[in-house]
Amino acid sequence: MYSREEKETERVLLVAVASSNRKRWEAIDSLEELAALAETAGGEVVEKILQIRQKPDSRSFVGKGKLDYLKAICAQLGIDLVVFDNPLTPTQLRCIEEALKRRTIDRTALILDIFALHARSAEAKTQVELAQLEYQYTKLTGWGKYMSRLGGRSGALGGRAVGIGTRGPGETQLEVDRRRIQERINRLKKELGHIERERATQRKRRKSILTVTMAGYTNAGKSTLLNAMTDEHTHVSSRLFATLDSASRSTQLADNIPMVLTDTVGFIKRLPAQLVASFRATLAEIATANVILHVVDAADRHLAEKIAVVRRSLERLGADKIPTLLVLNKSDLIYDDAVRERLSKRYEGACFCSALQRRGLAMLRQRIRELASEIFTELEVTIPHTAPQWEHLFYESGDVLERTEKDDSVTLRIRGYRSLLEGLSKEFRSLQMNADK
Ligand SMILES: Nc1nc2c(ncn2[C@@H]2O[C@H](COP(=O)(O)OP(=O)(O)OP(=O)(O)O)[C@@H](O)[C@H]2O)c(=O)[nH]1
Ligand SMILES: [Mg+2]
Numbered sequence: 001m002y003s004r005e006e007k008e009t010e011r012v013l014l015v016a017v018a019s020s021n022r023k024r025w026e027a028i029d030s031l032e033e034l035a036a037l038a039e040t041a042g043g044e045v046v047e048k049i050l051q052i053r054q055k056p057d058s059r060s061f062v063g064k065g066k067l068d069y070l071k072a073i074c075a076q077l078g079i080d081l082v083v084f085d086n087p088l089t090p091t092q093l094r095c096i097e098e099a100l101k102r103r104t105i106d107r108t109a110l111i112l113d114i115f116a117l118h119a120r121s122a123e124a125k126t127q128v129e130l131a132q133l134e135y136q137y138t139k140l141t142g143w144g145k146y147m148s149r150l151g152g153r154s155g156a157l158g159g160r161a162v163g164i165g166t167r168g169p170g171e172t173q174l175e176v177d178r179r180r181i182q183e184r185i186n187r188l189k190k191e192l193g194h195i196e197r198e199r200a201t202q203r204k205r206r207k208s209i210l211t212v213t214m215a216g217y218t219n220a221g222k223s224t225l226l227n228a229m230t231d232e233h234t235h236v237s238s239r240l241f242a243t244l245d246s247a248s249r250s251t252q253l254a255d256n257i258p259m260v261l262t263d264t265v266g267f268i269k270r271l272p273a274q275l276v277a278s279f280r281a282t283l284a285e286i287a288t289a290n291v292i293l294h295v296v297d298a299a300d301r302h303l304a305e306k307i308a309v310v311r312r313s314l315e316r317l318g319a320d321k322i323p324t325l326l327v328l329n330k331s332d333l334i335y336d337d338a339v340r341e342r343l344s345k346r347y348e349g350a351c352f353c354s355a356l357q358r359r360g361l362a363m364l365r366q367r368i369r370e371l372a373s374e375i376f377t378e379l380e381v382t383i384p385h386t387a388p389q390w391e392h393l394f395y396e397s398g399d400v401l402e403r404t405e406k407d408d409s410v411t412l413r414i415r416g417y418r419s420l421l422e423g424l425s426k427e428f429r430s431l432q433m434n435a436d437k
Contacts, residue, residue, distance in 0.1 A: 009043060010081045011080050012081045013070070013073060013074060013079040014048040015049045015062070015084050017085075018050060020054065027050055030269070034107060034110070040240040041110060041114050043081060046078075047077055058091070059095050060096060061086070061088060061095075067100070071099060074102050082102050083110055083164075083165075084107065085107050086107070088104075093105075105164070108272040110165060111268065113165045115275060123192075123195055123281070127281075127282065130192065132274075134274040188278075192280075192281060199281055209258045210376065211288070212289060212291045212292075213262040213285055214262065215267070215286050215319075217310055219266065220297045221295055222263055228355045228356075230249040240266075241268075243266065244282075246262050246263060247263045248260050253369055257372060259368070259372075265279060291323050291372070292322050293325050293327050294324050294325065296310075296329060298328035326349070326350035327364065330355075374418070378401070382411045383409060383410050391410060397416055397421060398416025399415050401414065
């Protein structure tokens with residue numbers, strides 16, 4: 001009756017509740033972002049409603065009077081789906097669904113849905129499924145009937161995708177008990193643990209390759225920048241969360257300096273905790289990078305807030321100590337020189353570029369090079385044949401670019417971490433000097 005089978009797109013009503021008039025603008029901005037999310041999920045936003053209410057009602061969230069009003073709106077505008085910007089308890093969800101006779105979800109469920117829609121690789125699918133199950137588990141005191149009728153992704157727990165907020169493993173009718181979900185959660189966690197360990201070993205293999213990871217708010221242009229810097233064609237889209245996998249591309253910075261550039265999933269305000277947890281392996285790529293490119297949409301009027309969201313997320317991932325370059329992307333959309341000036345004053349040291357028009361990339365490469373030269377070094381050591389263990393140690397600590405053998409010694413040209421190689425060669429020299437004495 002309310003499913004999407006008969007219609008192309010679902011007609012969506014968005015609702016947000018702000019706790020005071022002062023919080024009004026924040027809520028309006030958040031609603032705007034929610035609209036972009038709903039559209040990304042394939043819905044058509046028909047109406048947005050903002051309510052100022054000091055304390056949410058424990059049962060109906062919005063209160064009885066408002067519920068009647070929403071019901072009238074739903075009927076009048078032919079709404080299929082109601083999305084709340086605020087997190088709702090299972091009781092509230094059920095109460096609202098029953099009153100409105102419309103499927104009702106919150107922001108978290110909507111973001112989870114988009115992730116389910118965009119997951120391509122086996123890993124991303126596993127991560128999304130885990131996040132959805134964890135989310136459903138917390139809501140498992142029972143879905144309302146407008147939710148439980150609808151299925152999810154085939155496989156896992158059965159069912160078929162029919163509408164926003166129901167994709168992914170979706171189907172959690174009451175008969176699917178907590179134990180089965182918990183079992184599935186454990187299995188998925190095991191699978192992901194496997195992937196995580198595999199990635200860790202892969203990372204260990206690279207000794208002196210500069211690893212640069214893109215981080216940033218969703219839609220900032222990370223994938224476009226990756227493509228521009230590597231001449232690749234990673235999927236780019238104006239939709240939110242287009243990228244859910246961390247794709248790495250090898251390229252060269254300059255002077256034959258090898259570099260691996262990694263694209264990752266974007267951040268968003270209030271990214272569901274379940275997603276952060278299950279995308280740990282993907283996000284961990286960020287924390288192991290040598291350099292982070294924090295990509296932002298320079299023309300976005302919420303720039304400062306989005307930068308703060310990303311910085312907080314990086315902190316949480318333990319990536320806040322990694323050298324980070326702020327990249328003010330989409331500079332082609334800044335038409336006013338005064339705005340540009342203000343930005344460069346405010347974000348000193350940031351790099352302006354346009355990934356789309358491939359402008360400002362040389363400067364960006366130059367800045368990455370400067371950072372790289374602080375991190376990596378290239379040096380030469382001559383090791384006498386009487387100390388073969390040192391040759392072994394140097395081989396272990398960097399990438400040997402050249403090896404020249406002489407009668408009594410061997411000379412290595414090595415590239416690797418500055419701190420490691422310089423420490424090692426200092427130790428080697430002082431031992432050599434003592435031996436010479
Ligand atoms: N005008 C302009 N648009 C850009 C630029 N870079 C990217 N875009 C556009 O911004 C949108 C998002 O780009 P993506 O590269 O997919 O952004 P992303 O950061 O990878 O987004 P997610 O993967 O969703 O987190 C696309 O429509 C791009 O064409 C730029 O320099 N200028
Ligand atoms: Mg992307």
